[in-house]
Amino acid sequence: MPVIRQLPPDLVNQIAAGEVIERPSSVVKELVENSLDAGATRIEVDIEQGGARLIRVRDDGDGIAPDDLPLAVASHATSKIGSFDDLEHVASMGFRGEALASVASVARFALTSRTRQGEAAWRLEVDGGRMQAPRPAQHPVGTSVEVRDLFFNVPARRKFLRAERTEFAHIDDLLKSLSLARRTVEFRLSHNGRPLRLFKACADDAAALARVAEVLGEDFPSQSLRIEHAAAGMRLSGWVGLPTASRAQADGQYFYVNGRLVRDRVVAHAVRQAYADVLFHGRHPAFVLYLELDPAGVDVNVHPAKHEVRFREQRLVHDFLFRSLHEALAQTRAGQGVATVHAEPEPALASAAGMGYADAPSSARPAQFAQSRLSLGLRDEPLADYAALLGEPRAAALPLPAADAAEAPPLGFAIAQLKQIYILAENAHGLVLVDMHAAHERITYEKLKAGRACSNLRSQMLLVPLNLSVSAKEAAAAEEHAEALAEWGLELSRSGPSTVVVRRIPALLEGADVSQLARDVLAELAQHGSSRRLQELENELLSTMACHGSVRAGRRLTVPEMNALLREMEATERSGQCNHGRPTWVQLSLGELDRLFLRGR
Structure with a gap:
């Protein structure tokens, strides 16, 4: 039987990258979520060749102190949790502390940041897991992360990347969903040097609905119902599409739990039951819904990519969602x-x-x-x-x-x-x-x-x-x-x-x-x-x-x-x-x- 041995850090990070980094859009997701957690009000995403050649995310957030730059790319190092109690009440988008380490292990990585109190910015470069010493750089307050040649040192993973158009489409869809999660943040997206998306910060509900229309189509506002309901310590808000505006695919469904986009069977079942009496067979409703509840009532630590959550009071959440949507749809005449x-x-x-x-x-x-x-x-x-x-x-x-x-x-x-x-x-x-x-x-x-x-x-x-x-x-x-x-x-x-x-x-x-x-x-x-x-x-x-x-x-x-x-x-x-x-x-x-x-x- 082989001898048990400790795995080297670079191999550990590459294994973690296999779980967290599925494709270029996964990198964009981790980087943009870090920017949101840093309090950014403007986020720019530059992509080249569908993300295979370059992914650059720049924000105007709080920045990272020079001494913390090496820790930012270390495994399981984070500023977002410090104890088990913090893990029980996760309110940030990220918390595992392994995303940057995983990305840096499979790409040519550069992190440049300046804090609001800092006199200058500092830059840290990592090439396939090999870290260089931080050095001064020019940069405004905030952080820029550059990811070049993704999977250059893991050829087996790189050959699984799809066509440039397909990979960019995943990034585009991701940024749409993130823009709906944080309506007060401005998002910009460019591909191969061409600006393609601009979501301006929303100052009121009218602007927020206009952003929803950019994602789901200009007809959605006139074919949807506004939802606003609170009970049992939960609050549900957003917009649900009228049954007559249903879709052939379930591609217009955005559900957020405390600002986090999730896919959940309890949610899907509640929505399906609410529409059961009014939806044509084989059709799917469109919606943008925000569920807010005590962070202690939801476990976000059940999926490496944080796509899924687990509700502690599953039945209560299901009934709340069903009743809220069912009553709203019942009022349509x-x-x-x-x-x-x-x-x-x-x-x-x-x-x-x-x-x-x-x-x-x-x-x-x-x-x-x-x-x-x-x-x-x-x-x-x-x-x-x-x-x-x-x-x-x-x-x-x-x-x-x-x-x-x-x-x-x-x-x-x-x-x-x-x-x-x-x-x-x-x-x-x-x-x-x-x-x-x-x-x-x-x-x-x-x-x-x-x-x-x-x-x-x-x-x-x-x-x-x-x-x-x-x-x-x-x-x-x-x-x-x-x-x-x-x-x-x-x-x-x-x-x-x-x-x-x-x-x-x-x-x-x-x-x-x-x-x-x-x-x-x-x-x-x-x-x-x-x-x-x-x-x-x-x-x-x-x-x-x-x-x-x-x-x-x-x-x-x-x-x-x-x-x-x-x-x-x-x-x-x-x-x-x-x-x-x-x-x-x-x-x-x-x-x-x-x-x-x-x-x-």
Whole structure:
């Protein structure tokens, strides 16, 4: 057996570099995070050949004292922690003290720095782990780090570098994410001598949103919701994209914990559940979210590159994120964001104030509606009374907003029905198109959910109890959460170290695969401490019922019925999307219509 021996420092650093330095963007991440920890307000990043030839990061931070320069590139030397208590309350971006030592061991490295009290700057050079003595240099207050010929002494690592464009794209994406983490810092990025990015420091929320738009696209601000919620010692802020602005890839998701960009399964699961009722299958939401909590409540020391964290109160964080996002998305309604426009009421409408639009005499109806009914040959008696499907009064009898309010509703007033599929409405901004089946499906679905919430859930006793073999962790979860599951109508009891018995299921789910249902619920309980699988399955059933109970395409509605449907949409939660995540309405402004017809050119 080989003799046990101590590894030389340069080999230790190269092994550490293999964990921390995956590619040039990893170097940029470590250097920029050091600049942020040094209190920099301006950071410049210069790249050559995708980072393989040169990475230079310059900041205006506090700088490093001359005597500390050799320690800065020594293994496990840091100014950010000094004891185990400090490790329990990490508030800085970096803390391991191995990044510069790792970088310097696989590149030609130079560190130049000047403190605010220093009369001159000092420069330290390291060539593949061989350190030279510090010497005076010219440099303003702050620090510059140059990394040349990355992996020059590790050819096996260097040949794994991708094309120059690919490596620079990773650096560009990284700087975007860091710019969102610190909005008060100015970031500059250049490649091969060409300036490419400039993120100016943000003085207010408007400037911060403009920076978000630079990263996620200029349409994101108008297609997002502002989040601001605090509870249980945590604060969540930022922006979440509307379901209708979802993406094919999960490339527009930025989540920060105490200023640190992380990828976390608890966060991903909470976000996915919050969007479950409104997002089209296979689509991904875009968001920029900031979670702030006590540093003692999160362990950042679980990944060499600090990409992941571990929450000490995992279930509490999950529930907080889910409820905050779920409630915010629930407030989205069709027509939201369309400004209400005040206009002088038409005399005919003013005389009909206080009565439903459909109840007003034909002489009191706007001329454009009467004209559309005549030109399209619509009949007064409806062929499809959509509200009757829910056992409610006729849609034509539902009152519209009082005419004397002189306010055009967000979705405007119906003017026609196209191919018995779409409702055409006119509002102050132009033309509104509504998919009548999708819209009514959401309305019906929300009413069914509200009805279920107001009544006690009935459970169905299984004729023969079902015995299931599960993991010991899942069996323990069944025992721990037995009362909570019973409230949803699912009766599970632990019958052994790794077995459970299912005796009841919710009556709504009669006919479901009981074995798979129980396994899904226990798997979520074991992993996340909570499960919404029962509620999701019931929602799927209610969604199917709503789909079959909604007005179908190909059914003709009267103008009053169409207007009643528009008013219901404006009052219903999540009515901007149907149950399957498809949009229920679109707005075409007069400007967009003018462009279609080349007006004004």
